[in-house]
Amino acid sequence: MSVSIRGLGHSYGELQTIAQLDFEVGERETIGLVGPSGCGKSTLLELVCGLQEPKAGAVVVDGAADAAGRLAHCAYMPQRDLLLPWYSALDNAALALRNRGLGRAEARRQTSELFERFGLAGFEASAPGELSGGMRQRVAFLRTLVAGKPLLALDEPFAALDAITRAEMQGWLAEALRADPRTVVLVSHDVEEALYLADRVAVLSARPARIVAELRAPEPRAADRDAAVTDPAFVAVRERALRALHGGMR
Amino acid sequence: MRRWLLPTLLLAALIGAWQLAASTGAMADVLGLYDFLVPSPSEIAEALWENRSLLADNAWVTLQEILLGLGCALVAGVGFAVLMHLSNLVRDAAYPLIVASQTIPIVVLAPILLTWFGYGIGPKIVVVALICFFPITVNVLDGLRSIDPDALKLMRSLDASRRQIFRRVEAPAALPSFFTGVKIAVVVAPIGAVLGELVGGATGISGLGRLIFEDNANLEVAREFAAVAVLSAMALVLIGLVALAERRVVSWR
Numbered sequence A: 001m002s003v004s005i006r007g008l009g010h011s012y013g014e015l016q017t018i019a020q021l022d023f024e025v026g027e028r029e030t031i032g033l034v035g036p037s038g039c040g041k042s043t044l045l046e047l048v049c050g051l052q053e054p055k056a057g058a059v060v061v062d063g064a065a066d067a068a069g070r071l072a073h074c075a076y077m078p079q080r081d082l083l084l085p086w087y088s089a090l091d092n093a094a095l096a097l098r099n100r101g102l103g104r105a106e107a108r109r110q111t112s113e114l115f116e117r118f119g120l121a122g123f124e125a126s127a128p129g130e131l132s133g134g135m136r137q138r139v140a141f142l143r144t145l146v147a148g149k150p151l152l153a154l155d156e157p158f159a160a161l162d163a164i165t166r167a168e169m170q171g172w173l174a175e176a177l178r179a180d181p182r183t184v185v186l187v188s189h190d191v192e193e194a195l196y197l198a199d200r201v202a203v204l205s206a207r208p209a210r211i212v213a214e215l216r217a218p219e220p221r222a223a224d225r226d227a228a229v230t231d232p233a234f235v236a237v238r239e240r241a242l243r244a245l246h247g248g249m250r
Numbered sequence B: 001m002r003r004w005l006l007p008t009l010l011l012a013a014l015i016g017a018w019q020l021a022a023s024t025g026a027m028a029d030v031l032g033l034y035d036f037l038v039p040s041p042s043e044i045a046e047a048l049w050e051n052r053s054l055l056a057d058n059a060w061v062t063l064q065e066i067l068l069g070l071g072c073a074l075v076a077g078v079g080f081a082v083l084m085h086l087s088n089l090v091r092d093a094a095y096p097l098i099v100a101s102q103t104i105p106i107v108v109l110a111p112i113l114l115t116w117f118g119y120g121i122g123p124k125i126v127v128v129a130l131i132c133f134f135p136i137t138v139n140v141l142d143g144l145r146s147i148d149p150d151a152l153k154l155m156r157s158l159d160a161s162r163r164q165i166f167r168r169v170e171a172p173a174a175l176p177s178f179f180t181g182v183k184i185a186v187v188v189a190p191i192g193a194v195l196g197e198l199v200g201g202a203t204g205i206s207g208l209g210r211l212i213f214e215d216n217a218n219l220e221v222a223r224e225f226a227a228v229a230v231l232s233a234m235a236l237v238l239i240g241l242v243a244l245a246e247r248r249v250v251s252w253r
Helices: A041-049 A067-073 A089-093 A095-099 A104-117 A133-146 A163-179 A191-197 A225-230 A232-249 B002-023 B026-031 B041-050 B052-086 B088-101 B106-117 B122-145 B149-157 B162-199 B208-217 B221-249
Strands: A003-012 A015-025 A030-034 A056-061 A074-077 A151-155 A183-188 A200-204 A211-215
Touching: A003 A041, A015 A041, A015 A211, A030 A041, A030 A191, A041 A056, A041 A067, A041 A074, A041 A151, A041 A183, A056 A067, A067 A074, A074 A133, A074 B149, A089 A095, A089 A104, A089 A133, A095 A104, A095 A133, A095 B162, A104 A133, A133 A151, A133 A163, A163 A191, A163 A225, A183 A191, A191 A200, A191 A225, A191 A232, A200 A232, A211 A232, A225 A232, B002 B026, B002 B041, B041 B052, B041 B221, B052 B088, B052 B122, B052 B162, B052 B208, B052 B221, B088 B122, B106 B122, B106 B162, B122 B162, B149 B162, B162 B208, B162 B221, B208 B221
Parallel strands: A030 A183, A030 A200, A074 A151, A151 A183
Antiparallel strands: A003 A015, A003 A056, A200 A211
């Protein structure tokens, strides 16, 4: 198991955000977590990444149970792209390599290979402010990928984008994960997005978060995103997920 | 164009009106003064030209006080702000005192500094440094504290050390606030220098503030105005230089 969560509980002061949560994520599996806003999805992601220590229970990532160990195995992509405006797109994506002590030229060289592969060629020298929302998210995702960690923790990566760009980015991300498979924990409030991108979707209840349903999108999924999400079998699973989501909010 | 043209036109109109009111003697009549106490802009320009070497020598003294004082404030202010940012203990202990210290008027401190540091350039530098320290420290600290906590989480997950987080995220993010502080400091620095000179000027060349003070006592009103013009021109150039540096360094804004 890549990620193993047992009896996880967390709270902010009096507020219990997560209670008695158990789940596992397999090697190179993509798990989607959907739930109502404020249910503790983002907190759960930070606990997995080792950005916080849980108040109760255990989170183990690739055998590491302590926060520092988990942090070493996870790359975190926050909701907003948080590209640093004082660096070019390429230098933003190369941050993890620079932090690991690589020289600027070498970090840029390694990262620019990925820019070609992921449809960002030509935007290396662009300032983040010059990029469109979709392009910024691509750079942010690449920055996560370049970190070279076995587990990617994505926190609503496309929430800030308009519907058309989001659909396009979902197709792009699915493609990127096929090319460079990792274990992925994807938090989303969008059931369709989670079902399309993830192998398995866990529907969380309102606070304190617990899993109310686990669903899988029907296989095989069409390579084309629009065809995949409008397939009747997919739509049926989506409906079940939505009902579970609404049931969990009561 | 409009940004420069309109203020220039207004300034020209004001100087023109002053010229007219002073040269006809109307202004002196209204104020009930002798004509020579109300110099016209052309007479001030004449005094500026005739005393150019005296004014330049004094301006150089004042400029040194401003730059050295500002330099000390920059080093101490940035250093202290970073220290308070890195250590909650230092911040909680020192920050309230720094804010409270601003209630002590610098005007009353200047004579004490003079007693301690003598009549040379030293106490003037200290007065400038003291007056500039606060805006720089507070703005830099503010800039360092206003950083998005998510950006820090992101950097931690990208294997950044504390030092790398500071160098790659916190320091650049605090630069705009730093320049805000420096701009305020540059505006108040000449006040500090002139104040230091007024309280403790020596004989001879000892700054524009001292010159203004002496000319005032000797009723050399035209030269007094000329010295004021030189002082404010100097301050304007300094502000311009800081703005230029800001535009070059903070290029992403």
